[in-house]
Amino acid sequence: QKEVEQNSGPLSVPEGAIASLNCTYSDRGSQSFFWYRQYSGKSPELIMFIYSNGDKEDGRFTAQLNKASQYVSLLIRDSQPSDSATYLCAGTILTGNQFYFGTGTSLTVIP
Amino acid sequence: GAGVSQSPRYKVAKRGQDVALRCDPISGHVSLFWYQQALGQGPEFLTYFQNEAQLDKSGLPSDRFFAERPEGSVSTLKIQRTQQEDSAVYLCASGRTGAGNTIYFGEGSWLTVV
Numbered sequence: 008q009k010e011v012e013q014n015s016g017p018l019s020v021p022e023g024a025i026a027s028l029n030c031t032y033s034d035r036g037s038q039s040f041f042w043y044r045q046y047s048g049k050s051p052e053l054i055m056f057i058y059s060n061g062d063k064e065d066g067r068f069t070a071q072l073n074k075a076s077q078y079v080s081l082l083i084r085d086s087q088p089s090d091s092a093t094y095l096c097a098g099t100i101l102t103g104n105q106f107y108f109g110t111g112t113s114l115t116v117i118p
Numbered sequence: 119g120a121g122v123s124q125s126p127r128y129k130v131a132k133r134g135q136d137v138a139l140r141c142d143p144i145s146g147h148v149s150l151f152w153y154q155q156a157l158g159q160g161p162e163f164l165t166y167f168q169n170e171a172q173l174d175k176s177g178l179p180s181d182r183f184f185a186e187r188p189e190g191s192v193s194t195l196k197i198q199r200t201q202q203e204d205s206a207v208y209l210c211a212s213g214r215t216g217a218g219n220t221i222y223f224g225e226g227s228w229l230t231v232v
Contacts, residue, residue: 051161
């Protein structure tokens with residue numbers, strides 16, 4: 008079992024809708040969680056990180072962390088076609104030095 | 119530098135050839151990671167450095183893979199006797215302090231073994 012699991016999608020939403028991306032993790036010792044966006048043929052770029060239970064908002068993006076359920080999510084409000092990309096969830100584990108990545112969820116925003 | 123720089127950006131190697139991939143992290147960044155990303159997959163951890171110390175190399179797939187960061191800045195990932203299954207993008211990332219903090223990626227080195 009991978010340390011971080013994501014639904015690979017693909018996920019399609021109409022322009023202006025809310026896109027919801029989900030991630031679960033297996034190690035309760037995980038400290039921090041990160042959402043990266045990766046456009047085709049490009050390297051991952053950081054969107055935001057979260058380490059406390061609850062919600063964290065940054066512009067159109069909201070990250071949610073529930074440590075009891077070992078669940079992390081990313082909400083994208085007012086989705087735009089430029090948001091079409093693969094979204095990678097990553098966690099850092101207390102027992103090691105790695106950033107563990109999920110396989111990514113492909114999002115398409117339809118104009 | 120302003121960002122993580124990797125070279126070469128693209129490399130085609132004949133099976134059995136040795137390759138060396140270079141990563142120049144953001145100036146002052148302590149942590150440095152190497153990842154391997156196959157098409158349609160997430161980045162898979164290879165190895166982690168804190169300054170010049172290689173603290174974790176558990177992700178290196180075989181003894182053909184070797185990484186070093188001798189002066190705590192530039193790092194080199196070397197792959198000996200390349201095989202077709204080594205074809206992937208090799209991503210380098212660096213972070214300001216130890217693991218657990220945000221890491222920033224370079225553009226990657228695209229390796230194709232023919």
